[in-house]
Amino acid sequence: MRISTGQWYRxxxxxxLNSQAxxxxxxxxxxxxxxxxxxxxxPAAATKVLELDQLLSSVSQYQRNNDAAEARLRREExxxxxxxxxxxxxxxxxxxxxxxxxxxxxxxxxxxxxxEHLDGLMALANATDTNGEYIFGGYQTSVPPFTDDGAGxxxxxxxxxxxxxxxxxxxxxxxxxxxxxxxxxxxxxxxxTTDTFSIIHDFITDLDNNTPSGATLTALxxxxxxxxxxxxxxxxxxxxxxxxxxxxxxxxxxxEQNRSVLxxxxxxxxxxxLQQQQLILQASQQSFMKVEGLSLFNYx
Numbered sequence: 001m002r003i004s005t006g007q008w009y010r011x012x013x014x015x016x017l018n019s020q021a022x023x024x025x026x027x028x029x030x031x032x033x034x035x036x037x038x039x040x041x042x043p044a045a046a047t048k049v050l051e052l053d054q055l056l057s058s059v060s061q062y063q064r065n066n067d068a069a070e071a072r073l074r075r076e077e078x079x080x081x082x083x084x085x086x087x088x089x090x091x092x093x094x095x096x097x098x099x100x101x102x103x104x105x106x107x108x109x110x111x112x113x114x115x116e117h118l119d120g121l122m123a124l125a126n127a128t129d130t131n132g133e134y135i136f137g138g139y140q141t142s143v144p145p146f147t148d149d150g151a152g153x154x155x156x157x158x159x160x161x162x163x164x165x166x167x168x169x170x171x172x173x174x175x176x177x178x179x180x181x182x183x184x185x186x187x188x189x190x191x192x193t194t195d196t197f198s199i200i201h202d203f204i205t206d207l208d209n210n211t212p213s214g215a216t217l218t219a220l221x222x223x224x225x226x227x228x229x230x231x232x233x234x235x236x237x238x239x240x241x242x243x244x245x246x247x248x249x250x251x252x253x254x255x256e257q258n259r260s261v262l263x264x265x266x267x268x269x270x271x272x273x274l275q276q277q278q279l280i281l282q283a284s285q286q287s288f289m290k291v292e293g294l295s296l297f298n299y300x
Contacts, residue, residue: 052259058169059252065165066245070238072129072175077234079127079135080182083196084227086117086124090200091220097203097212104210111207118200122146125183125197136179138162145179146197152205154197156180167244173237182230189218196223 093110096102102110126144128134133141139161148154158179164172188194194202199219206212 049259052255056252056255056259059248059255062167062169062248063245066167066241066248069165069167069173069175070241072135073234073238073241075127075129076135076176077231077238079124080227080231080234083121083124083183084224084231086121087196087220087224087227090114090117090203091217091224094203094212094216094220097207098214098217107207107210107212111204114200114204114207118197118204121200122148122197125179134158135176136182138176138178146183148197152198152201154195154201156184167241168248171240171244173240173244175237177230177233182227183223186219186226187222189215189222194219196226199223 093114097107097110125136125146126134127136134143134145137143137145137158140158143157145156145158146154147157156179160178160180162174162178163176165175166172183196185193186195186199188199199216203212203216206216
């Protein structure tokens with residue numbers, strides 16, 4: 001079969017262009033550190049990389065949810081710590097008020113301080129998180145959960161909702177507690193129930209009347225126990241968050257390693273390939289130049 005000069009010329013040029021393209025690709029791989037420069041380089045691996053990217057994106061979202069849940073629970077914990085401190089101080093005052101050596105004037109002075117503590121407790125019960133949402137309102141986060149009509153009647157305006165955040169592929173955590181489970185439904189020590197605010201308000205009334213009662217101590221102890229129970233639950237949730245954060249980190253690391261295997265370049269192999277491609281290109285160029293110079297006129 002005869003090969004025309006034009007055909008031979010095109011074949012030579014195409015061979016050099018192909019060698020140059022292969023060399024250029026290897027150089028780009030070395031510059032970027034990526035084995036795949038386009039999905040077409042390895043369609044199966046590219047598909048797997050997309051799946052891994054989606055998993056890693058989910059893990060990142062879970063970690064952000066962990067941070068958000070932890071921040072909200074820590075805020076609730078701080079508020080409840082403050083509420084517990086107030087109740088502890090009121091209890092100390094109740095013990096003091098029940099001392100028979102005190103007179104009406106002494107108990108009026110105690111009542112003045114207790115009123116300040118009642119206001120402080122109401123402020124904590126209506127505290128907001130960093131987003132300006134009321135912590136203890138359940139799903140009703142835009143209105144104060146507790147109200148006082150000024151006559152000693154306290155009511156809860158929230159609901160029993162508890163919001164959840166997904167912190168893992170199959171794990172959720174509760175990010176708050178409804179206020180009625182924290183400050184309401186307190187055992188009053190006589191077979192009935194009351195609320196934390198009414199306990200303190202009734203104590204103030206007793207002080208004003210100079211008739212303190214030991215029942216106040218029992219009710220205060222029950223109120224503190226209820227708050228401590230909620231704080232214990234919060235501690236358990238925060239431990240769960242920390243545990244899940246570690247699980248997410250480990251899973252993410254494995255996914256990163258798997259993606260690295262698919263994407264990252266083997267530099268030793270790439271350098272060896274680059275050298276080989278350079279030799280091939282040089283050989284093609286030299287061969288083309290030599291053959292191009294051949295002509296029958298050289299032999300006439």
